[in-house]
Amino acid sequence: MKVGGLVQLALLGAALLAVTRVQALPVGAKVQTKAFVSPRAMERHLEVHGHRGGRGEANEETLAAYADAFLAGATHLEWDVGITSDGVPIAWHDENIQAAKCLDPPSGDHVVGKYIANVTLSQIKSLDCGAQRLGSDFMLQQTRKGARIQTLDQVFTFAQCVDAGLPAAKKIRFNIESKLSPPTPNTTVGPQVFVDKMYAAFRKHRVVDRVVFQSFDWRTLQLMGEQHPEVVLSALVSSDASYLEPIWLGGIDLNQQPGSTLAQRIVHAAKSINATYLSPNHNLNGTEVNQPGYAPFVDTDMVRAAHDVDMKVIPYTPDSLDTAEKLVYTHGVDGLITDYPTTFTAWARSRGFQLPQKRDVVRVQRCLKEARARDDEP
Ligand SMILES: *[C@@H]1O[C@H](CO)[C@@H](O)[C@H](O)[C@H]1NC(C)=O
Ligand SMILES: *[C@@H]1O[C@H](CO)[C@@H](O)[C@H](O)[C@H]1NC(C)=O
Ligand SMILES: *[C@@H]1O[C@H](CO)[C@@H](O)[C@H](O)[C@H]1NC(C)=O
Ligand SMILES: *[C@@H]1O[C@H](CO)[C@@H](O)[C@H](O)[C@H]1NC(C)=O
Secondary structure (H helix, E strand, C coil): CHHHHHHHHHHHHHHHHHHHHHHHCCCCCCCCCCCCCCHHHHHCECEEEECCCCCCCECCCCHHHHHHHHHHCCCEEEEEEEECCCCCEEECCCCECCCCCCECCCCCCCCCCCEHHHCCHHHHHCCECCCCCCCCCCCCCECCCCCCCEEHHHHHHHHHHHHCCCCHHHCCEEEEEECCCCCCHHHCCCHHHHHHHHHHHHHHCCCHHHEEEEECCHHHHHHHHHHCCCCEEEEEECCCHHHHCCCCCCCCCHHHCCCCCHHHHHHHHHHHCCCCEEEEECECCCCCCCCCCCCECCCHHHHHHHHHCCCEECCECCCCHHHHHHHHHHHCCCEEEECCHHHHHHHHHHCCCECCCCCCHHHHHHHHHHHHHHCCCC
């Protein structure tokens, strides 16, 4: 539309001016937040990752949540990986099976409460992880009785079904986390097993060039980077002090890193393991921009330090649009990992960002039906 086009041109001009001004500032100078417009706004490019598929919209890491991210036209499906006692990588966030999310099978077998590392795939498949809504946190979550936890293979197969026929550049991308915890090594298998099993699946499904491999446990990033340098790495960081200890960061001591702020030291550490992305929690207090007690963890200093060394910043998990706008327009982040991919992609499009096409609902429904049939999911 003509008018819209003119407005966009004007915005682009303003953005160009603002960016020129920012670049002219000496390193370390304070930036007027109003004047700072991310170069991303000019590129019209923003990543929107559906967190655990889109757990605000459907039970986390179930087919319905992944389907939501496709229907929204998210750039990335984000999910986690654990490994069963019989060695199968599955798509699940927690190291153990939580009663708030999954129900035991009618057979009487007790799987809830156990560690994934201690149960077989067939026990995992007996669980109903769709019947319960995580009500107080996710009041809009669609439930679906009988939804099964998926294997890593199955998520890729579902994605391949939805995106069959699209050129590689238009297919959805994946941001996949290895879920293990260095302080409690006996709760999962070790880092090398994660790297081997996950890389084998990336290769098998020919998605190596569409995967971002992320972890709070930087040992897995280091191993993946050394053994398979073609895999893009994302360094997850939590502002929680215990997660900033060397045990989580693959032995790196942030106090030994260069930089005058914690943010700069974190960026330097992530760069030193060849991570392409830095993915921190956006806030310090667990609240959104428009709520009491809000304090940012991701800020302009962090994003500029990352951009200076060609790293992208994609914070988790902004769930309000005020937060999204602050992160994108004030701080200049490259993307957002959100529980609400439908709302966030709609917002991003309305702001002029170019996102992938929304996938055809009939096709997604057919792929869902086929995937559920393979699992005897009710
Ligand atoms: C792991 O080991 C610690 C002590 O070595 C023990 O207290 C804990 O119960 C173990 N946890 C599991 C899940 O095996
Ligand atoms: C697995 O089960 C064994 C005994 O059956 C127990 O000692 C161990 O702590 C369990 N490990 C996990 C990760 O649950
Ligand atoms: C990072 O990448 C460079 C260039 O490919 C390589 O030489 C170096 O060994 C890598 N460093 C790590 C820690 O993987
Ligand atoms: C939010 O976090 C900051 C930094 O940790 C702290 O100073 C502040 O007191 C916190 N605010 C609330 C309301 O918890």
